[in-house]
């Protein structure tokens with residue numbers, strides 16, 4: 309994760325720290341390199357431009373902190389601005405104040421939705437909740453079976469959906485079943501398609517209206533970089549997402565999607581998927597991620 313960007317920034321900062329004092333030219337040269345590193349990491353170019361401009365304004369009008377050298381001060385400003393770009397603070401799940409909550413997972417096929425449903429189930433149970441998994445992808449019977457298998461493997465209850473049921477009916481029946489079984493958090497694994505299409509969106513809108521989920525999270529593949537950001541924008545337009553889960557961060561050396569998704573869509577990255585195992589889900593913390601990138 310972020311290996312390339314970290315390496316690039318490391319050499320830029322070494323150079324900056326090498327100067328006893330920093331002048332406008334040193335700073336501008338350093339920031340040019342930071343901008344290039346961001347673009348190579350596949351960060352959205354407007355986001356990169358804005359963040360560099362903010363860093364420059366602060367670095368040039370620098371508040372002098374006596375405990376830090378000029379090079380360290382620039383690094384601190386870069387850290388602050390990277391943290392801000394990624395959303396400043398961790399955004400936890402908001403499952404409401406009622407006795408039950410629900411999370412609707414949406415996204416393209418292959419993005420990691422079903423795996424994420426299992427991971428979230430495990431995560432929620434660790435948080436003291438009682439999750440109930442709901443397979444809603446009636447177009448791919450294999451997806452229903454996959455979630456049922458995951459439920460057995462993780463010892464989590466799964467609604468007994470069948471491919472002949474209507475998606476909205478599944479969700480409504482699942483709410484009743486969850487209540488009967490004493491479960492307080494439903495996780496809906498909705499259908500995905502290979503590409504964005506209007507039929508899928510219309511169905512998701514109907515489900516959202518009928519189910520009123522507490523969270524509607526887009527699951528997107530981090531390895532697709534700016535495609536993931538664009539997909540998030542399109543889903544958000546139709547569904548007003550509450551957040552994003554970026555999967556396969558373990559295989560993404562660049563990190564462009566994670567770095568730009570909040571700045572482009574305005575929606576927080578709530579979790580990252582960091583492996584195929586069901587324990588491979590981490591709440592996303594912008595500040596920790598910025599520390600990791602800056603080494």
Ligand code: GDP
Pocket residue numbers: 415416417418419420421422423424500555556557558559580581582583584588
């Ligand atoms: P869906 O079609 O969106 O439901 O996608 P799946 O949950 O079936 O996942 C597609 C593939 O991505 C599977 O092989 C998963 O094991 C894999 N996958 C999902 N999340 C992650 C992750 O965070 N890291 C890695 N390396 N693989 C993942």
